[in-house]
Amino acid sequence: xxxxxxxxxxxxxxxxxxxxxxxxxxxxxxxxxxxxxxxxxxxxxxxxxxxxxxxxxxxxxxxxxxxxxxxxxxxxxxxxxxxxxxxxxxxxxxxxxxxxxxxxxxxxxxxxxxxxxxxxxxxxxxxxxxxxxxxxxxxxxxxxxxxxxxxxxxxxxxxxxxxxxxxxxxxxxxxxxxxxxxxxxxxxxxxxxxxxxxxxxxxxxxxxxxxxxxxxxxxxxxxxxxxxxxxxxxxxxxxxxxxxxxxxxxxxxxxxx
Amino acid sequence: xxxxxxxxxxxxxxxxxxxxxxxxxxxxxxxxxxxxxxxxxxxxxxxxxxxxxxxxxxxxxxxxxxxxxxxxxxxxxxxxxxxxxxxxxxxxxxxxxxxxxxxxxxxxxxxxxxxxxxxxxxxxxxxxxxxxxxxxxxxxxxxxxxxxxxxxxxxxxxxxxxxxxxxxxxxxxxxxxxxxxxxxxxxxxxxxxxxxxxxxxxxxxxxxxxxxxxxxxxxxxxxxxxxxxxxxxxxxxxxxxxxxxxxxxxxxxxxxxxxxxxxxxxxxxxxxxxxxxxxxxxxxxxxxxxxxxxxxxxxxxxxxxx
Numbered sequence: 001x002x003x004x005x006x007x008x009x010x011x012x013x014x015x016x017x018x019x020x021x022x023x024x025x026x027x028x029x030x031x032x033x034x035x036x037x038x039x040x041x042x043x044x045x046x047x048x049x050x051x052x053x054x055x056x057x058x059x060x061x062x063x064x065x066x067x068x069x070x071x072x073x074x075x076x077x078x079x080x081x082x083x084x085x086x087x088x089x090x091x092x093x094x095x096x097x098x099x100x101x102x103x104x105x106x107x108x109x110x111x112x113x114x115x116x117x118x119x120x121x122x123x124x125x126x127x128x129x130x131x132x133x134x135x136x137x138x139x140x141x142x143x144x145x146x147x148x149x150x151x152x153x154x155x156x157x158x159x160x161x162x163x164x165x166x167x168x169x170x171x172x173x174x175x176x177x178x179x180x181x182x183x184x185x186x187x188x189x190x191x192x193x194x195x196x197x198x199x200x201x202x203x204x205x206x207x208x209x210x211x212x213x214x215x216x217x218x219x220x221x222x223x224x225x226x227x228x229x230x231x232x233x234x235x236x237x238x239x240x241x242x243x244x245x246x247x248x249x250x251x252x253x254x255x256x257x
Numbered sequence: 258x259x260x261x262x263x264x265x266x267x268x269x270x271x272x273x274x275x276x277x278x279x280x281x282x283x284x285x286x287x288x289x290x291x292x293x294x295x296x297x298x299x300x301x302x303x304x305x306x307x308x309x310x311x312x313x314x315x316x317x318x319x320x321x322x323x324x325x326x327x328x329x330x331x332x333x334x335x336x337x338x339x340x341x342x343x344x345x346x347x348x349x350x351x352x353x354x355x356x357x358x359x360x361x362x363x364x365x366x367x368x369x370x371x372x373x374x375x376x377x378x379x380x381x382x383x384x385x386x387x388x389x390x391x392x393x394x395x396x397x398x399x400x401x402x403x404x405x406x407x408x409x410x411x412x413x414x415x416x417x418x419x420x421x422x423x424x425x426x427x428x429x430x431x432x433x434x435x436x437x438x439x440x441x442x443x444x445x446x447x448x449x450x451x452x453x454x455x456x457x458x459x460x461x462x463x464x465x466x467x468x469x470x471x472x473x474x475x476x477x478x479x480x481x482x483x484x485x486x487x488x489x490x491x492x493x494x495x496x497x498x499x500x501x502x503x504x505x506x507x508x509x510x511x512x513x514x515x516x517x518x519x520x521x522x523x524x525x526x527x528x529x530x531x532x533x534x535x536x537x538x539x540x541x542x543x544x545x546x547x548x549x550x551x552x553x554x555x556x557x558x559x560x561x562x563x
Binding site: 057059062087088089090091092094095097099101102103104105113114116117118163166167170 | 445447448449450451452453454455456457458461465466469470
């Protein structure tokens with residue numbers, strides 16, 4: 001532990017710039033995210049919120065010709081340090097994607113995939129992890145009788161909760177969610193939102209959304225992004241009821257975006 | 258009426274003619290298939306029934322001068338050579354496909370891909386020539402050298418199952434590589450990201466997510482490879498020795514000279530008398546049935562995928 005001064009911040013971003021090729025997608029971003037907090041990124045399409053999310057567990061490494069300048073610390077460790085094991089990083093910082101992406105294998109195998117990848121072979125242990133994760137994702141009762149069925153046969157909302165269970169099976173500290181409900185109907189969305197509320201007891205959740213009501217419903221703090229910069233960060237209800245910046249007010253009252 | 262069809266309008270007539278011509282051309286492939294099937298069965302089937310289907314298929318002696326026509330040794334030859342070639346060629350082909358799509362740097366892929374296409378284009382007689390000169394020579398040295406004590410004299414010429422297997426394994430590579438590479442490429446990026454995002458390594462992602470997701474395409478590639486292998490004639494004739502015998506079971510099989518169904522037809526058609534000729538057509542029927550089964554399997558897999 002090199003940095004203990006702000007004991008509550010689990011993610012600390014300092015002066016971060018991010019480039020795709022020559023294009024600067026994030027400009028001078030600084031942000032602290034506290035433990036067991038739900039933090040929402042809002043802003044219009046293409047403003048960099050998904051990019052920042054992908055920076056947090058180095059999923060951007062998968063895109064060629066990208067470059068990070070600045071400092072990102074998770075639990076006090078610089079995650080862009082050359083000695084960082086990306087596998088270990090992603091194990092503690094999991095992602096739930098915009099489109100539900102269960103693997104075309106059984107429900108059980110989907111949830112067991114992560115633990116298996118990290119070397120757990122004991123059947124009984126795997127079963128326990130699978131059940132616990134599915135319960136946490138509020139999916140257990142719906143699928144407990146058909147764990148061996150293909151995951152692609154589930155409904156969209158169930159698939160997304162399965163993806164959340166799959167991430168929790170790896171026992172991460174932080175869960176990143178990239179517009180997790182944009183492909184879901186209102187009822188499924190509600191279920192996922194309730195789930196997010198539960199999650200913050202054990203996890204830190206960072207969620208990207210362009211649905212402002214959703215940000216207001218689920219998050220403790222919110223940051224507004226515009227053109228790769230953070231315009232304003234505040235407690236969610238403060239940001240929505242009492243914005244400090246003119247641009248924030250314009251955005252949340254629907255003048256653009 | 259303004260938009261009424263003119264009966265003798267020049268462009269309407271042209272249109273009609275073009276349609277008919279294209280239809281005939283499209284029919285030609287179906288007609289050729291029909292004609293070939295008809296002649297093969299017309300020539301071969303009566304003979305097969307007269308001679309006795311089981312005697313023909315399971316008979317172990319092939320001696321046209323005495324009117325004995327049992328093709329079991331050839332069936333065994335074709336099956337052994339094909340199966341062993343698949344056991345070597347399929348894993349290599351799939352591995353190359355995985356490497357090309359998921360791992361190879363662009364510069365390497367740029368060299369390997371055209372090389373594979375070129376390999377596919379090499380005439381089989383040329384590959385057979387390579388087999389005769391290089392592989393046969395090598396196998397002869399091994400079977401006459403260290404293995405001579407264990408092998409019967411007839412198994413020491415180098416012309417053997419193993420030579421055929423190696424040649425076929427090379428020849429089916431392009432088919433297996435290109436088709437499995439296509440299906441691996443078609444695996445959605447989301448699956449891979451989902452796997453990486455849980456902290457899986459590249460290997461785990463490839464073997465637990467990418468390959469299983471591409472499974473049906475890879476299987477189709479393997480089955481098409483089988484079809485190619487069982488139908489291959491020229492290169493095989495040049496290296497397998499073509500003697501009609503069922504090999505000794507065991508590892509010695511690898512060094513046994515064998516004859517395949519295709520080889521049987523190609524070698525003897527030139528001088529066959531009437532009944533002999535019908536027996537060769539009947540051999541063709543058996544090959545035909547093999548190919549039909551293989552193609553139906555491919556179709557079945559394709560359908561299941563969509």
